[in-house]
Amino acid sequence: MDTAITILLDGLVFSSYLFIVSVGLTIIFGVMKILNVAHGAFYAWGAYTAAFLIGLAANAGWPDWAGFGIILFSAILVGLVLGLVLERGILQFMYHRDEVLIVLATFGSFLVLEDVILLVFGVNPYFAFQPMVLLGSVQLGGIARDTYGLTLIGLAVVVATGCWLMLKRTRWGKLLSAVIYDRELSVTMGLDVTRVYIVTFTLGAMFGALGGAYIAPTVSVAPGFGIDVIVLSFAVVVIGGMGSVPGAMIGALAVGLVRALAVHKFPQLELFVIYAVMATVLVFRPEGLFAPVKVRRI
Secondary structure, three states, rough: HHHHHHHHHHHHHHHHHHHHHHHHHHHHHHHOOOEEEEEHHHHOOOHHHHHHHHHHHHHHHOOOOHHHHHHHHHHHHHHHHHHHHHHOHHHHHHOOOOOHHHHHHHHHHHHHHHHHHHHOOOOOEEOHHHHHHHHHHHOOOEEEEEEHHHHEEEEEEHHHHHHHHHHHHHHHHHHHHHHHOOOOHHHHHHOOHHHHHHHHHHHHHHHHHHHHHHHHHOOOOOOOHHHHHHHHHEEEEEEEEHOOOHHHHHHHHHHHHHHHHHHHHHHHHHHHHHHHHHHHHHHHHOOOOOOOOOOOOO
């Protein structure tokens, strides 16, 4: 029973972290039809920025709870700066080009941003443990769990609820839906598609940076930090369906729970089971479990 509870909690925590990162990736693809490999760099920059600023705050004598504000600030800062730079500086000139070229452009941007991290933050790891230590631990089913990790589940719920409300209950959500289903018709009807693209890409970048910033207090932030997460995020959105927020949630749960089971029971199969789930889904649902309906033009 203890093992089952541990697997469930580990799976939910890992799923929550994957969902926060993946939802930014799937929103960008859903609206802009861009497979953004540079999303891993947003994640890494969010983690580095949060860890660096939390360290500065601790040295300056700030209270540990200030770290939570720093995490949110880091995600917004990285999303605004890097999102705007990449979208306005590179992607806006490539929207009418082949999709493969756009993927290569984002991949090149990812490599550049990874190297710039080394120039800005150096090669030494960062440890921003203060927010995690502040919250301590709790007993769940007789098992001690760090409270900070459990708050990640709550954050994922907040992000999922916020995305649903934005897409279904706001004017901006209706504008996004219009652009998703027919960009050309949206332009014809007078919608400012350029502004929609800017806001969408920046918001997606913020989610990627938020995932990195929030996970920073639980790990050692070191070079190469963003490589693994982009691979796992692609697996999540492929399983759930590219462009689907509910799909990202289901995909993250599938990957997180299966990985947790493998780690505890079959550690040698940890990576294999993730791609096995993805391959199984693609065999029966090549477009993913919850892929948005594609408009057929006659």
